[in-house]
Amino acid sequence: MTVADIIKRAMLAGLGAQEKSREFVDELVKAGELSKSDGATLVKEWASRAEESTKDIDLKIKDAIGGAFGKLNIPTREDLEKLEKKVQGLSARLSKVEGGAGKGGA
Numbered sequence: 001m002t003v004a005d006i007i008k009r010a011m012l013a014g015l016g017a018q019e020k021s022r023e024f025v026d027e028l029v030k031a032g033e034l035s036k037s038d039g040a041t042l043v044k045e046w047a048s049r050a051e052e053s054t055k056d057i058d059l060k061i062k063d064a065i066g067g068a069f070g071k072l073n074i075p076t077r078e079d080l081e082k083l084e085k086k087v088q089g090l091s092a093r094l095s096k097v098e099g100g101a102g103k104g105g106a
Contacts, residue, residue, distance in 0.1 A: 010057065021046050 025043050028034040034042070069076065075083075 018047060018050055 022043055025034065025039045029036055029039045
């Protein structure tokens with residue numbers, strides 16, 4: 001199972017929990033235990049907390065993955081881009097040197 005699969009399952013579980021909480025609030029409203037406005041407020045509050053939790057989990061996962069990549073010494077996209085720029089620069093310099101040597105030697 002990939003990290004993306006784990007994240008996707010966690011998000012779906014969170015959505016399922018939100019739906020269950022809405023159903024629970026709807027039942028309380030129908031039973032007269034909770035007013036519609038209080039129910040709507042409660043659902044909004046729970047949804048907001050769930051969103052904050054999802055963002056927090058996302059950040060923690062990104063930090064964990066970044067830390068794991070660092071420990072495994074796996075280059076980042078930024079590292080590869082820097083290396084690509086260096087190679088391009090060296091290729092350009094080599095082309096100039098080869099072009100100058102060819103003209104002088106002929």
